[in-house]
Amino acid sequence: MEQRKEVSLIFIDLNNFGYIDKKFGHINGDKVLKIVADLLKKNIQPDNFLCRYAGDEFAILTTYNANKCKILSKKIVTAIKDYNYPYNIPVSASVGIACCNFSDRIIDDRIETIRNLVNVASLASTKAKQNNNNDHIIIEDFETGITA
Numbered sequence: 541m542e543q544r545k546e547v548s549l550i551f552i553d554l555n556n557f558g559y560i561d562k563k564f565g566h567i568n569g570d571k572v573l574k575i576v577a578d579l580l581k582k583n584i585q586p587d588n589f590l591c592r593y594a595g596d597e598f599a600i601l602t603t604y605n606a607n608k609c610k611i612l613s614k615k616i617v618t619a620i621k622d623y624n625y626p627y628n629i630p631v632s633a634s635v636g637i638a639c640c641n642f643s644d645r646i647i648d649d650r651i652e653t654i655r656n657l658v659n660v661a662s663l664a665s666t667k668a669k670q671n672n673n674n675d676h677i678i679i680e681d682f683e684t685g686i687t688a
Contacts, residue, residue, distance in 0.1 A: 547601070568626060640653065
């Protein structure tokens with residue numbers, strides 16, 4: 541019998557980061573990225589996997605369900621927004637979350653599932669940026685395509 545496991549990917553994309561680099565310089569933009577990385581580390585549990593995905597984007601791979609991911613994401617968005625950055629640089633983030641259940645498949649299927657989660661979550665973060673919702677958090681069910 542297959543054992544089902546919840547896997548979610550939280551994709552964090554800083555808003556208007558190009559503006560920060562242009563107005564405050566790349567050195568200060570780099571400081572912001574380091575501060576955000578530290579904030580993320582402080583707000584996740586040791587069993588979560590955090591990485592800087594690219595540029596101003598970060599990803600958290602977790603076994604949390606959609607509701608727990610949303611709670612964590614709100615905490616992260618608030619921590620990023622409320623931090624007192626050098627030169628009062630305004631920093632905010634949009635978050636896309638992709639959730640799915642998968643069985644104990646062969647490793648290749650797991651890797652492909654994670655790649656697909658990254659893709660779905662990154663697209664959801666783009667939707668969150670376009671949404672006038674204050675939370676800037678969009679959840680996509682990887683298997684059904686349902687947005688919450």
